[in-house]
Amino acid sequence: MANKHVVVLGAGFAGLHAVRELSREPGVRVTLVDRNNYHLFQPLLYQVATAGLEAPQIAFPIRAFLRKHKNARFLLGSAEGVDPRARVLWVEGRPITYDYLIVGTGARTNDFGLPGVARYGYGLKNLDDAMKIRDRILSACEEAVRTPDPARRKALLTFVVVGGGPTGVELAGALGELRRHVASRDYPDLDLSEFRVVLIEAGPRLLEAFAPSSAQYAQRFLEKLGVELMLGEQVVEVTPNAVRLRSGLNLPCFTVVWSAGVTGQVLPGLTPARGNRIATTPELYVPDYPSIYVVGDLNYLEYRDGRPHPQVAPAAMQQGALAARNILRELHGQEKRPFKYKEKGSMATLGRSHAIAEIGNLKMRGFPAWGAWLAVHLYYLIGFRNRMMVLSNWAYSYFTYDYAVRIMHNRHSFAEQGEPVGDSVRL
């Protein structure tokens, strides 16, 4: 037991819950590795992208988290791969030997190989993504103000979200609120009818993980807010200034947020299964390498109807904790336990005072669901300060109808037709 070394890769929900469990056993040494120095609360990323929250408010310094966990240390770095036989994790050219490895590297945006998506689209998986989207929205509005050509101006003011899952819906709703409550007051010179928010979904309805009645409520709310829904429409290409759809439609726009899917962030040395996720036993270790556990969005363990567990925060937290407990059980000579997912339900916010929530058989919508959404997100946000700051921001926005973080750090340029755009340019 003494001096067994557990390396936890990734400081997401899964990784932090693993560290928390492992700290119960002071005899175990823990090293937490992440390429960032903070834990990111991904569920609120869309609010950073839409000027509702400041980036550091949804990020928590890993070293502040580790102050309470005396047997753990932090190593900043990108993992390059694992050698399962030698039990070595490679981090930026340095070998880290482990007795157990818990891999929770999560998922990243999946462009499905569609042309132009990676180059001209914007993912929404990390802080940099969110701040780039915010910069781009603000840059596009400023560029529109001084663009006399109406076609170009309309394209600048067309904000397209691809993917009708919770992320796409929440982002489109926040953009709709931004249009209604902020753009109208900030840009008296702009014609608000030129400011469009378009949500494109390939399936026949939004939010396929929710009940049809919840999804219908969401659709009606978004439409009333002025969000244009394009259902049953598939994107075939993203160009510098348009989105091309399978139906033949060409939608001129300069800002495309891609939230149509994710794929596992595989660690070289492990063999990916479907969706680039790593298959594990019910006890969450890799069948060939019992010293390697895979948890969170990267884990591929079938749940129901041959489908794996959903890639959501509660599953990640529960898997991180179980992997840690199974390691401790093995060290104590006890039998490992299989993963039993406790569903916490699903929720999505749509806009001011409106959300949907499904908890077991209970379906909520409107203000009660919104209240539940706020409470749950504040509860899972790590750190008293971040909770206080986020709550202050929400209260401020609620009472003033304002989304105040309209600060452009890097101005984007918008090239003429045909030229590539998409990279931020420092002026």
Place this chain on the structure above:
Amino acid sequence: MANKHVVVLGAGFAGLHAVRELSREPGVRVTLVDRNNYHLFQPLLYQVATAGLEAPQIAFPIRAFLRKHKNARFLLGSAEGVDPRARVLWVEGRPITYDYLIVGTGARTNDFGLPGVARYGYGLKNLDDAMKIRDRILSACEEAVRTPDPARRKALLTFVVVGGGPTGVELAGALGELRRHVASRDYPDLDLSEFRVVLIEAGPRLLEAFAPSSAQYAQRFLEKLGVELMLGEQVVEVTPNAVRLRSGLNLPCFTVVWSAGVTGQVLPGLTPARGNRIATTPELYVPDYPSIYVVGDLNYLEYRDGRPHPQVAPAAMQQGALAARNILRELHGQEKRPFKYKEKGSMATLGRSHAIAEIGNLKMRGFPAWGAWLAVHLYYLIGFRNRMMVLSNWAYSYFTYDYAVRIMHNRHSFAEQGEPVGDSVRL
């Protein structure tokens, strides 16, 4: 009067106060031009650089400010020059014709042509500067944790501030607090004696604009906090991994903040006087071009003993307002008034509960001065939300001894001896 067009260049303290005055005359059209979409509260930049505040909390969206000023519009862009005879301001290739122009482009870091300063040093004049310094401090600490070579580790943990004016003193004090209260808890593996904060000043004492007794108090406080003062030392070169001093001393370090001086950000088309500032009449217009006013840090109007007005916020606010009023007076056929500077005193914070303040003949220090400093800075911060957020942050830091915004957006790399460093590298 009707449709006279006043262009205000620069949304600093001077520019905003000019716009505020001009909005009293609805017949005048105002265009506010800035290269950023926000007003920046520069006096608190050092707290963003040292993880005390989040960047958007000291930035206020210009369009939010202009909502109240119906005769003003905003144009985002960098000014390239002015043609005073044609009364045209050039902004990114577009001509903006004006009847009056108020120039408040402020000042930027002055490297005095010393080798290496521009390339390897960090200024502290804008949000980007502040966020880069924060990223660099955090990156250097993480790099130090995994650096076995003691000499290199010490250089990584040596943070040098050049310039003993208020900015340098406030930054060095904040770094000292960060070392004492944060580094000690975040980096249990590091030897705190290797973490050095060095403040270099060419003159015989700090804070030459303050009374000797105030400066002495500041020096004693900083020394007790563990800040190393090097007085009477002049920097002759900054290299990738050291600062070379005239005395022959070579101080190995990877992070040098340069706050030793500023120089005017001249607008091409205007002829600079001393310090790259623009000389004006007492009424604040350029002698050869009565339609151009110059205000704030860029203005060079002699005040006392042949020295111009200090480059501080109160002077900028007063000049911006007077320039606007003088334009309105001319339009009303009234006589213009000369600038009479109302001194508001000087203050600098040193650390927790400690500051110095001189208001007229009153000299304050310690907790009362700190309270006054907090009140004055909150008062001048624009926007209810920013005040609320900054106050919350200060209260949080005060009670927890924590500087919570330890979020690294872009990790810096530290090259080996001899290689150039200084640019941030995205990993």
